[in-house]
Amino acid sequence: MVSDRSKLGFYLLLMPLLLWLVILIILPHIGLFVVSISEKVGVREYEMGFGNYAVFFNEPLYWRTFARTAFMSIFTTVLTLLLGFPIAYYIAKLTRGRTKTTLFLMCLIPFWVSELVRTFGWMILLRETGVLSNFLQNIGLVEGPVEFLYNDAAIMVGLVYTSILFMIVPLVTTLDSLDDSLIEAGYDLGGSGLSILREIVIPHAMPGIVSGCIVVFMLSLGNYLTPILLGGKDSLWFTDLIYTQFITRFNWELGSAFGFLLLGLSSAVVLLGLRLSRQSLADTMGR
Amino acid sequence: MIPTVPQSNALKWSYRAYVTLFFVYLALPLTVVSVFAFNDSVFPSLPWEGFTMAWFFGTEAPFIGVFNERSILRSIGTSAFVAVWVAGLAVVVGTCNAFLFVRYDFRGRGFLYILMLLPLIIPGVILGISILVFSSSVANTLEDATGLWFDGLRPGLILVILGQFSFITTFATLVISARLQKFDLSLEEAAMNLGATKWDAVRQITLPFLFPAILGAGVVAVLMSFENFNTTLMLVGSDSPLTITMFDKLKQGSTPVLNAVSLLLIVVSAALGLLSLMFQRSKS
Numbered sequence: 001m002v003s004d005r006s007k008l009g010f011y012l013l014l015m016p017l018l019l020w021l022v023i024l025i026i027l028p029h030i031g032l033f034v035v036s037i038s039e040k041v042g043v044r045e046y047e048m049g050f051g052n053y054a055v056f057f058n059e060p061l062y063w064r065t066f067a068r069t070a071f072m073s074i075f076t077t078v079l080t081l082l083l084g085f086p087i088a089y090y091i092a093k094l095t096r097g098r099t100k101t102t103l104f105l106m107c108l109i110p111f112w113v114s115e116l117v118r119t120f121g122w123m124i125l126l127r128e129t130g131v132l133s134n135f136l137q138n139i140g141l142v143e144g145p146v147e148f149l150y151n152d153a154a155i156m157v158g159l160v161y162t163s164i165l166f167m168i169v170p171l172v173t174t175l176d177s178l179d180d181s182l183i184e185a186g187y188d189l190g191g192s193g194l195s196i197l198r199e200i201v202i203p204h205a206m207p208g209i210v211s212g213c214i215v216v217f218m219l220s221l222g223n224y225l226t227p228i229l230l231g232g233k234d235s236l237w238f239t240d241l242i243y244t245q246f247i248t249r250f251n252w253e254l255g256s257a258f259g260f261l262l263l264g265l266s267s268a269v270v271l272l273g274l275r276l277s278r279q280s281l282a283d284t285m286g287r
Numbered sequence: 288m289i290p291t292v293p294q295s296n297a298l299k300w301s302y303r304a305y306v307t308l309f310f311v312y313l314a315l316p317l318t319v320v321s322v323f324a325f326n327d328s329v330f331p332s333l334p335w336e337g338f339t340m341a342w343f344f345g346t347e348a349p350f351i352g353v354f355n356e357r358s359i360l361r362s363i364g365t366s367a368f369v370a371v372w373v374a375g376l377a378v379v380v381g382t383c384n385a386f387l388f389v390r391y392d393f394r395g396r397g398f399l400y401i402l403m404l405l406p407l408i409i410p411g412v413i414l415g416i417s418i419l420v421f422s423s424s425v426a427n428t429l430e431d432a433t434g435l436w437f438d439g440l441r442p443g444l445i446l447v448i449l450g451q452f453s454f455i456t457t458f459a460t461l462v463i464s465a466r467l468q469k470f471d472l473s474l475e476e477a478a479m480n481l482g483a484t485k486w487d488a489v490r491q492i493t494l495p496f497l498f499p500a501i502l503g504a505g506v507v508a509v510l511m512s513f514e515n516f517n518t519t520l521m522l523v524g525s526d527s528p529l530t531i532t533m534f535d536k537l538k539q540g541s542t543p544v545l546n547a548v549s550l551l552l553i554v555v556s557a558a559l560g561l562l563s564l565m566f567q568r569s570k571s
Contacts, residue, residue: 009485013387016380021402024453025409028417035420083309090306103310105561110313112560114514116530117549120537121316124323124546131319161316193294214408222410224517229537239412239517246416246521256420263413270408 029263036256052257062241062258069238070265072152073220076159080167080216081209083160088171088208089201093180104172111165119229122158123149126230150232158226163219167212174208175201210277218266238262317553324546353547362532366513369444369528373451374508378501380452381459385497388460389467406454415521418450443524450518455511459504462567466500467493503566510559514552 036053038046056062091103110118125131126148136142148154178201186196202209227237242262245255327339353359388400406414419442426440439445470493478488494501516530523531529548536545 006485010387010391010393013383013391016383017387017399017403020380020453020456021399024418024449025402025406028414028421031421031424032413032417035424086302086305087309090302094302106310107313108560109557110317112510112556113317113553114530114549114556115516116514116533116537117320117552118316120533120541120545120549121318121320123537124319125316161312218408218410222412222517224412224520225534229534239410242412242416243520246419252420255416259413259416262410266410267408 032256032259035253036260038253040253046253052254053261055254056257056261065236065241066238066261066265068236069221072155072159073217076156076163076220077213077217079156080160080164081213084164084167084212085171085205085209088168088175091168092172092175093178107165107168110161115162115225118161119158119226122154122161122230126154126157149230150234152231154230155227155235155237158230159220159223162223162226163216166215166219170208170212170215171205172208174205178204206277207279210273210279214270214273217269221262221266221269320546321550321553323543324550326543326546328543353544353551356544358532359529359544359548362527362529365444365526366528366530369448369451370509370512372448373455373512374505376448376452377456377459377508378463378505380456381463381504382497382501384456384460385463385467389464403457403460406457409454411454411515411517412521414453415450415518418446418453418518419521422446422449441524442522444526446522446524447519447528450522451512451515454518455508458511459508462504462507463497463500466497470496499566503563506559506563506566510556510563514556 037048037050039049039051041047056066087107091100091107095103123130127133128145128147128149130148132148133142133146136146137144182200182204183196186200191199222239224237224239224243227235228240231237238258239262242255242258245251245258249255325338326335328335384403388396388403422440426437429435429437429440474492474496475485475488478492479485483491513528514530516534519528519531520534527535529552533545533548
C-alpha cells in the first residue's frame with residue numbers, strides 16, 4: 001500500500017542522503033580525478049593526460065615515499081594485531097562484569113582525546129630533554145641526553161598507539177561471542193594451548209581480525225600528524241607530499257594524482273581484506 | 288586459556304604483567320601531558336621546577352595562562368562553532384537516513400547503503416583535498432560566469448564544516464539506525480489507530496524513543512569534530528580551529544600552555560565520551 005503521501009515522505013527522506021553523497025562525496029572525487037589527469041600547458045590552460053602519474057613513477061622520491069608509507073603501515077598493522085590480540089583476549093575471556101567494563105573503558109578514554117594531544121605526550125616522553133632520556137640518565141644507563149624522537153621507531157610507537165583501539169574493539173566483540181565450552185572441548189580432546197589458539201580461537205576471531213586490520217592500515221596510511229610530529233622533517237610520509245603539493249607548491253594537479261594513488265591503495269587493501277575474509281563492507285563497517 | 292582450565296602460575300603472571308604494561312603504555316602520554324601543565328618552567332620538559340597554576344591563570348609573559356591567551360581562546364570558540372554546526376547537520380541528516388534505510392525497501396537500497404558507508408574508508412586527507420578541489424572549481428566557474436565573488440567556497444569555516452560533516456554523518460546514521468531497528472512498529476500503529484496522523488505518531492512516539500541515540504550521536508559528532516585534524520587541515524582558512532592552532536604552536540616549539548589546553552581537552556573529551564556511552568546504553 002504505497003500511497004502518494006508515503007511516496008512523498010520517501011522522497012523527502014531520500015533528498016538529504018543524495019545531496020550529501022552527491023555533493024560532498026561523489027562529485028568531489030570525480031573532480032579530483034579530472035584535475036589529476038589535467039596537465040598545465042599555460043596560464044589557466046590544461047590538457048588531458050596522465051603526465052602527473054608519469055611524474056610520480058619517474059621521480060624516485062615520490063614512489064619510494066609511497067612504498068615506504070605502505071610498508072610502514074603494513075608493519076604497524078601487524079604490530080598492532082600482535083600487541084592488541086592478547087589484550088583483547090584478556091578483556092573478552094579472562095575478565096567478567098565490572099572489571100571487564102573498567103578495562104574496556106580504560107582502553108577507550110585515550111581515543112576520545114585528540115590525536116594531537118596523544119602525539120604531544122609522546123613528544124614530551126621521547127625528545128632529547130624528555131622524560132625517557134632523563135630517566136635513563138638518572139638510573140645511569142646512558143651518559144648524555146638521548147634523542148628518541150625523529151626516527152622510524154618513534155613513528156611506529158605513535159602509530160601503534162593511535163590505532164590500537166581500532167584493533168582491540170572488533171577483537172573484543174568477536175572473542176566475546178566465542179563460547180568458552182568450545183575451548184574447554186579443545187582441551188578435553190587433548191589440544192595444547194597453541195593448537196587451540198590456532199584451530200579454534202583465531203578462526204573464530206577472523207572477522208574481527210580482518211576489520212581491525214583494515215581500519216588500522218587505512219588510518220596509518222592516511223595519517224599526517226603522527227609521522228610529521230614524531231618523525232620530523234625526514235618522516236617521508238605520503239600524506240605530507242600531498243600536503244606539500246597542495247598548500248606549499250600549489251601544484252594541485254600533481255597533488256590530486258598523489259591523492260588518487262593513496263585512495264587507490266587504501267581501497268584496494270580494503271577490498272582485498274573483505275574478499276579474503278568473505279565479508280561485505282556492510283558487515284564489517286556497519287556495526 | 289580460560290578461567291576454568293588451570294594454567295601454570297608463571298604463564299598467568301607474565302600474562303598479567305603484559306596487560307599491566309600495556310595499560311601503562313596507554314596512560315603514559317596522557318599522564319605526562321597533564322603533569323607538565325603544572326610545571327613552573329617555560330618548557331614542557333624536565334627538570335621539574337615546582338608546581339604552578341600559571342599555565343592556566345597566569346597573566347604575565349612568559350607565563351600567560353590558557354584563560355588569558357587570546358589565540359587559543361579564539362580557536363576554541365572557532366572549534367565550538369564548527370562542532371555545533373557539524374553535529375546539528377549530521378544528526379538531522381543521520382536521522383533522515385536512519386528512517387530511510389530502516390523503514391523503506393526500495394531499488395538501489397543496498398547500493399546507497401554501501402555508498403553511505405564509503406566516507407569511513409576514505410582517508411581524511413583525501414576527503415579534504417577532494418572537497419577543496421571541487422569547491423574551488425565551482426567557485427572559479429561561478430566567478431567567471433557572474434563576475435561576483437564566492438568566498439564561501441574558498442578555504443574557510445564553511446568548507447571545514449562541510450568536510451567534517453561529510454564523514455561524521457555516516458557515524459550519526461549508524462548510531463541512530465541501530466536504535467531505530469529496535470523500535471516496535473506496533474507502537475506507531477497503535478497511535479495511528481487512536482487517530483494520530485503518521486507524522487504525529489513519528490513525532491510523539493518514535494522520535495522520543497530515538498532521543499537517546501540522537502543525543503549520543505550528537506555528542507560523538509561534537510567530539511569527532513573537535514579533534515578532527517586531517518580533513519580540517521586541507522580546508523582551513525584564516526580562522527583556525529583548536530587542533531590546527533595547537534599544531535602550529537607545537538611545530539614552533541611549545542610552552543606548557545599547550546599542556547594546559549591539552550589537560551582541559553582530556554577532561555572534557557573523557558567526560559563527553561562517557562556521556563555518549565550513557566546515552567547509547569540507556570534503557571532500550
